[in-house]
Structures are given as structure tokens and as C-alpha cells.
Amino acid sequence: MLILTCPYCGVAADETELTPGGEAHLTRETVGADDAAFEGYLFKRENPKGVHFERWRHAYGCGKWFHAARCTVTLEVFGTYPAQTTEPPKDIRDKITAKRPGWSWRDFG
Amino acid sequence: MSDILVKIHRAAPYGMITLRGDLSSTALQKAATDAAGVAFPETGMCVFEGKSGLSWMSPDELLVLMPHDQIQSTLAQIEKALNSTHFLAADVSDARAMFTITGPHWRDVLAKLTPADVHPDSFQQGHFRRTRLAQVPVAFWQSSADTVTLICFRSVADYVEGLLVNAGRAKSNADYF
Numbered sequence: 001m002l003i004l005t006c007p008y009c010g011v012a013a014d015e016t017e018l019t020p021g022g023e024a025h026l027t028r029e030t031v032g033a034d035d036a037a038f039e040g041y042l043f044k045r046e047n048p049k050g051v052h053f054e055r056w057r058h059a060y061g062c063g064k065w066f067h068a069a070r071c072t073v074t075l076e077v078f079g080t081y082p083a084q085t086t087e088p089p090k091d092i093r094d095k096i097t098a099k100r101p102g103w104s105w106r107d108f109g
Numbered sequence: 110m111s112d113i114l115v116k117i118h119r120a121a122p123y124g125m126i127t128l129r130g131d132l133s134s135t136a137l138q139k140a141a142t143d144a145a146g147v148a149f150p151e152t153g154m155c156v157f158e159g160k161s162g163l164s165w166m167s168p169d170e171l172l173v174l175m176p177h178d179q180i181q182s183t184l185a186q187i188e189k190a191l192n193s194t195h196f197l198a199a200d201v202s203d204a205r206a207m208f209t210i211t212g213p214h215w216r217d218v219l220a221k222l223t224p225a226d227v228h229p230d231s232f233q234q235g236h237f238r239r240t241r242l243a244q245v246p247v248a249f250w251q252s253s254a255d256t257v258t259l260i261c262f263r264s265v266a267d268y269v270e271g272l273l274v275n276a277g278r279a280k281s282n283a284d285y286f
């Protein structure tokens with residue numbers, strides 16, 4: 001069972017109170033992007049065994065989208081943080097480094 | 110009925126106004142507290158005095174509760190107070206149903222139906238918890254020592270009543286709390 005604490009309302013929400021929103025921090029390519037960038041935006045996704053960053057929506061609660069950093073193997077949650085950021089915040093990255101030295105995810109780690 | 114563990118009561122229509130806007134704005138805070146006659150709720154909390162109250166729904170939404178016959182006057186008061194600011198106030202009373210669940214085992218009944226933590230250490234008077242009850246969204250708060258009040262969409266009120274009555278059967282008492 002996965003329990004994520006919503007950073008907006010502070011509720012420790014069960015997975016069944018949330019809607020999964022897939023991978024976090026994708027750049028939405030648009031007019032002017034080349035084919036490779038567009039292909040990356042549309043199709044290329046991380047599928048890590050370990051540290052992962054995701055979007056979740058507190059659907060049966062405050063209704064807000066937020067981010068979560070967790071381990072896909074142990075379901076350990078490193079932290080949750082608001083949606084208004086384009087990359088994982090430093091305190092979350094530091095927390096992961098303390099627990100999973102040598103981790104990497106896309107350009108981070 | 111003696112085979113029922115808690116008393117489940119479907120309340121008469123109640124006044125509910127959704128108020129959306131910037132909850133950090135002093136104008137909105139004043140309009141809400143003046144309309145409800147209670148203090149402004151903290152995140153995840155509700156404040157009641159008598160039959161009126163304010164509940165924190167989300168970072169940009171409050172639920173104003175009041176007796177059904179005060180809806181129009183309360184709505185007019187909020188709209189006047191917030192005139193020319195960016196906000197939304199809507200009477201949602203007809204879209205909602207309200208239940209009270211009374212008896213020492215209300216936590217046992219709720220815990221069968223919701224993933225929310227209803228342990229006395231986590232959920233107490235003053236807390237306002239939005240969650241789901243089986244398959245539908247609800248919100249509930251502890252309205253007295255042995256009563257919890259629950260609201261849901263009216264379209265699923267019969268479903269919710271069925272859930273509560275079934276989970277409240279005396280012979281199914283989990284007796285955990």
C-alpha cells in the first residue's frame with residue numbers, strides 16, 4: 001500500500017484516494033520543437049527500478065496535483081512537493097542521496 | 110432497530126455555499142468569517158458554532174455551512190463583501206446530502222468504508238477530512254463526542270446510506286476503536 005502526504009492539505013492519503021499522473025517534470029514540447037524533442041515528450045518515459053519522480057492528484061481530497069519522489073522497489077516515499085516546480089527540489093534530492101547513494105534519474109542524481 | 114450499532118440519520122436539507130478564491134486574502138477571510146460567524150479554519154480543519162460553520166476544502170476553497178433558510182441572505186452578504194474582487198460563491202445545497210452517525214462505535218463503522226485514518230490520535234474534533242467512502246467522495250467531521258457528520262453528493266446519497274447501514278450492523282462490529 002502506498003501512502004502519500006499531500007503537500008497542499010497535509011492529508012496522508014491512501015493510493016486509492018489519488019489519481020496517478022505518470023512521470024514528473026516532463027517538458028511539454030510545442031510549436032517549433034524538432035521531431036526528436038517531440039518524440040521524447042510524447043513517448044520516451046523512464047521506467048526505473050528504484051528512485052522515481054511522479055505526478056499524483058489528490059482526487060478524493062483537495063483536488064490538487066502534486067509531485068512525489070519514491071522508490072519503485074520498496075515503495076519508500078522520499079517526499080512529496082508542490083506542482084509548481086520543473087525539477088525535484090534540492091531538499092528532496094539530498095534526502096534521496098542520503099538513502100540511495102549514487103542514485104540517478106534523467107539528469108539528476 | 111436493535112441490530113444496528115450506530116444511529117444513522119439523513120439530515121434535512123442544509124445550507125452549503127462553496128466559496129472559492131484566495132484564502133490568504135484578508136477581504137475573503139473577513140467575508141467568510143462575517144458570513145458564518147465563526148473563526149477562519151486552519152488547513153484541513155473546520156470551525157462550527159451552533160448551526161453555522163466554515164470548512165477548509167482546498168487551498169482555494171471553503172465550504173460555508175448554515176441553516177437552509179439563511180442561504181440567500183448569506184450568499185448576498187458574501188457577494189456584497191467581495192464585490193469587485195476575484196472570487197466565486199455558489200449555493201451547492203441542492204447538490205449535497207448530509208448524514209449524522211451517532212454512537213460510540215462510529216469510528217468502527219467509518220473505518221470499514223474509508224481509507225482515511227480515523228484513529229482518535231489522528232482524527233479529532235475540529236478536523237475536516239475529505240476522502241472516499243467505498244466508491245464515492247465524501248467529507249466528514251466529528252460534531253460531538255459520539256457523533257460524526259458526513260456530507261456527500263445527493264446523487265449518491267442512497268448508496269451512502271446503504272453503505273452506512275450495512276457497515277453499522279451490530280453483528281458485524283469490528284470493535285477496534
Ligand SMILES: [Zn+2]
Nearest residue numbers: 006009058062
Ligand atoms: Zn490534498
